[in-house]
Amino acid sequence: MKKLERVLWTTFYFLIFIILIKVVGNYFGFELEHRFTWFKLLFYGVPVLLLVLHSIITLGYKKAIFFMFLASSTGTFFEYIGLKYGTFFGGHYVYKPQAALFTVPISVILFWAVFIYTGYIMTNSFLNWLKIKGTQKKLNNFWLLPLLILLDGYFVVAIDLFMDPIAVASGSWKWLEGGAYFGVPWGNFLGWFVVTIISVGIFRTFEYFFPLKNEKYNKSILIIPVICYGFMALSYVFLSLNYKIINLYWLGSLLMLPQVFLNIFMFLRYRRKS
Numbered sequence: 001m002k003k004l005e006r007v008l009w010t011t012f013y014f015l016i017f018i019i020l021i022k023v024v025g026n027y028f029g030f031e032l033e034h035r036f037t038w039f040k041l042l043f044y045g046v047p048v049l050l051l052v053l054h055s056i057i058t059l060g061y062k063k064a065i066f067f068m069f070l071a072s073s074t075g076t077f078f079e080y081i082g083l084k085y086g087t088f089f090g091g092h093y094v095y096k097p098q099a100a101l102f103t104v105p106i107s108v109i110l111f112w113a114v115f116i117y118t119g120y121i122m123t124n125s126f127l128n129w130l131k132i133k134g135t136q137k138k139l140n141n142f143w144l145l146p147l148l149i150l151l152d153g154y155f156v157v158a159i160d161l162f163m164d165p166i167a168v169a170s171g172s173w174k175w176l177e178g179g180a181y182f183g184v185p186w187g188n189f190l191g192w193f194v195v196t197i198i199s200v201g202i203f204r205t206f207e208y209f210f211p212l213k214n215e216k217y218n219k220s221i222l223i224i225p226v227i228c229y230g231f232m233a234l235s236y237v238f239l240s241l242n243y244k245i246i247n248l249y250w251l252g253s254l255l256m257l258p259q260v261f262l263n264i265f266m267f268l269r270y271r272r273k274s
Helices: 002-027 037-059 061-085 106-129 142-170 186-209 219-242 246-273
Strands: 093-095 173-175
Touching: 002 037, 002 219, 037 061, 037 106, 037 219, 061 093, 061 106, 061 186, 106 142, 106 186, 106 219, 106 246, 142 173, 142 186, 142 219, 142 246, 219 246
Parallel strands: none
Antiparallel strands: 093 173
């Protein structure tokens, strides 16, 4: 497990390096992922690898596979419905032509798992820093389950509230009828929330009855998705400035950065007390 954790940290530092290069490139109007296929593969592939490593360490192989399949398949199902009928996410939309499965881009399928797992770990990290045990049948704390699921949903939807207008501005996808939120329909964010709470709702309910027996990993790795969440927010800050969506810059920052700063503060306090 220690060896796998070292690989995880190495992958994490490499991802931060890639994100910094992308942010600097975008700031100067040089979008590397649109110019170099190898950089695009790194930019989308390394986060998925990080997710796989992190989930294996924290959940174990079987539960990690279950979580990734659950998040990706739920996202794919509703994306298919949304693309075909234009109803679930609030309107008709199309993606830029790319490799797809059931008309849903493969990158989108993978990133449903990345985003939902990130929101799930954000919530779990807060519990850990506060030394609160997760929901378990033997603790009779089922009442906590809805709150955790709602937090997961908020953390994930906050990503899309910042990301979607930028993706539209960059041409990654297009809303055919537009929308009231920087050209995006409000139903899109409701759809994101529903996909997330279905996925984590099923998984957390499963965890309630079948919790992990031995958590032998170093809890410091819980901060990794939090920092990635923060760097994601910072990259959107630069992109919103680059596309001159100034109001989104302020709103998106308020939606994503406070939970990152609070989490890091609580992590540092947790480390001092430990």
